[in-house]
Amino acid sequence: MFGTARTLEFNSVVKKYYPAIVFFAEKIIDNHAVAQEIAQDVFVKLWEQGKNFDNDTSIRNFLYLAAKNRCLNYIRDTKRKQQREETIPLSPVSEDEITNNIILAEVWREIDLAINTLPEQCKKVIKLSFQEGKSTDEIAKLLDITESTVRNQKARGLSLLKKTLSSGAFTLLLLMV
Known part of the structure; x- marks a missing residue:
C-alpha cells in the first residue's frame, strides 16, 4: 500500500x-x-x-x-x-509546434493558478467568461446577479490578474477575451 x-x-x-x-x-x-x-x-x-x-x-x-x-x-x-x-x-x-504548445500550456497553467487565487465571486465570473466563453447576460443568469455586477467583477478580476500574472500571460489572457 x-x-x-x-x-x-x-x-x-x-x-x-x-x-x-x-x-x-x-x-x-x-x-x-x-x-x-x-x-x-x-x-x-x-x-x-x-x-x-x-x-x-x-x-x-x-x-x-x-x-x-x-x-x-x-x-x-x-x-x-x-x-x-x-x-x-x-x-x-512538428517539434516547433510541440515546443510552442508546451509554452502555451505553461502560460495557461500560470493563468489558471492566478484565477484560482481570486476572490470567490471574481473567480466564478472570470472562469465562466474566459474559460467557458459565457456572455455577461448568461453569467448574470447563472449566478443570479445583475449584468453590471458581472461587468464589475470581471473588471476587478482582470485588474487583480494584471498585478499577479507575468506580462506575457496577461497578454495571452486578454487575447482570449
Whole structure:
C-alpha cells in the first residue's frame, strides 16, 4: 500500500499540472475528450513509475514528454485507421509546434493558478467568461446577479490578474477575451 504522504504529493502534482497537460494535448490532437484521456494516462504512468514528486522540473519534463509521446502515438494510430478507411491522413506535428504548445500550456497553467487565487465571486465570473466563453447576460443568469455586477467583477478580476500574472500571460489572457 502506498503512503499517505506520497498520495498527497501526487494529488498536488495532479492538481497543479492536469489542466496544463490537457491543454497541451488538446493543442496537438484537437480533441478535448481524447486530450483528457491522454492526461489521465500520463498521470497513471507517473504514479506507476513511482517518481519522486519533490523535483518539480523533472516531473514537469516527464509529464510533457509523456503527453507528447501519447499524442504522437494517437496521431499515428488515427492516421493508420484513416488510411485503412481511405481518408485523408493527418499531417505530422512538428517539434516547433510541440515546443510552442508546451509554452502555451505553461502560460495557461500560470493563468489558471492566478484565477484560482481570486476572490470567490471574481473567480466564478472570470472562469465562466474566459474559460467557458459565457456572455455577461448568461453569467448574470447563472449566478443570479445583475449584468453590471458581472461587468464589475470581471473588471476587478482582470485588474487583480494584471498585478499577479507575468506580462506575457496577461497578454495571452486578454487575447482570449
